[in-house]
Amino acid sequence: MNKFKEIFLDLEQKILSEEYPPHSLLPSENQLIKLYDVSRETVRKALNLLRNAGYIQKKQGKGSIVLDIHRLDFPISGLTSFKELQSNQHISSQTTVVELRKIAVSIKLHEITGWPVAKEVWKLVRQRKINEEVVILDKDYLLSDVIPQLPKEKAQDSIYDYFENELGLDIAYAQKEITADPVNKELRDLMDLHPEDRHVVTVRSLVYLEDTHCFEYTESIHRLDKFRFVDFARRRKI
Amino acid sequence: MNKFKEIFLDLEQKILSEEYPPHSLLPSENQLIKLYDVSRETVRKALNLLRNAGYIQKKQGKGSIVLDIHRLDFPISGLTSFKELQSNQHISSQTTVVELRKIAVSIKLHEITGWPVAKEVWKLVRQRKINEEVVILDKDYLLSDVIPQLPKEKAQDSIYDYFENELGLDIAYAQKEITADPVNKELRDLMDLHPEDRHVVTVRSLVYLEDTHCFEYTESIHRLDKFRFVDFARRRKI
DNA sequence: TAGTGGTCTAGACCACTAT
């Protein structure tokens, strides 16, 4: 483990446990240098991670101010999967695998992902239940070159956990798009929609590995009343 | 202007103009050191900005790979206002100020923002028209301590431009929440909704200054068929 | 093996904040 990551994790834990409460100041960079016995740049790397994650705001001449992360709830943003979401939010839920098979890339999928037409991919469709109601439908398309095996029991659990910890994949980044789309018959069949629901919210993601190859395309389809997306954003200056 | 920002802007422009096209490599760090006559850490700061903005992916032993930013469109994420959005996307549009007056902070607004009850704030309501239809309704609440004057002609334009360039405010970050909400009579009156529309998408934002004070609360209410949110996210490791 | 990016150091000077 790198020094700056260790410092980040230590400070993060101390912020979350309110050892450093909101509106207080972290120890100064010079104090942190002595505390962790590292150079200033190393301390600053750790502080930058905290800053980007929305934990602190730095002020020249003042110090690093701990932010109040409980205002609109703490952002579960970035590249977060359903499994992480439910464990973070303590929601009791259940996953049912509806479809799990290999298909050939269609023209439509090719246009979205850039994958060659007819290339082999896994198609995975899962129902996400909260309180016995299917409120989210997840459709995943995964390059079978990258994911040779996709056992049903892994799909029932977190596929990201399987990819990263068992297959050793290095997931790097994703592009996401959120829109509201009309309901069709397939969704009406597979989800517990209200009779008057005419729309769902769809989160489309292209997920990339460290080597910049897109290996996954996902559509996460949410019932309107159960959709919520939270984000922390810094103003882009320059 | 800092050196690393200049390098960032120069490289960004060269990526956007496809002088460095997608899937190509940027000059190596050593080459950039010579090109810009700076130290390695300065080059690396600029490269990190590009990385965080989603322009490049770095690979040890290989180099900095230019990403294809046109897959799902380029993310207009972060803290972007309607004005910036329309100029980025070349949408012809029109803004009408519906309400602009000072009010006292209600209990409900206090619970959201933490502002003292009865404190004076600006309430600004604007209709956003695209093709003569009101498809977005923006409600802004602004601390009058921070914004003493709010002329109507500024409200018609970009209030962020006014805040940053005329009032010299330092906008730092925001917390956002996106949900789908039922339509009420007020929205039906103020927006050109379809008769069958039962829901809208609401983006709620708390916006903070460099000194960590929240000075703005915004609700941006979108007609379902005109809502689109795009984001670039890196996987949080560690 | 040569070249790439990743981490870390020690030190310098500057701008800002408090008092």
Next chain:
DNA sequence: TAGTGGTCTAGACCACTAG
């Protein structure tokens, strides 16, 4: 004025990629 964070440098060693 003392202390804070912001920028920048020069150099070191390491891990990874490629030919």
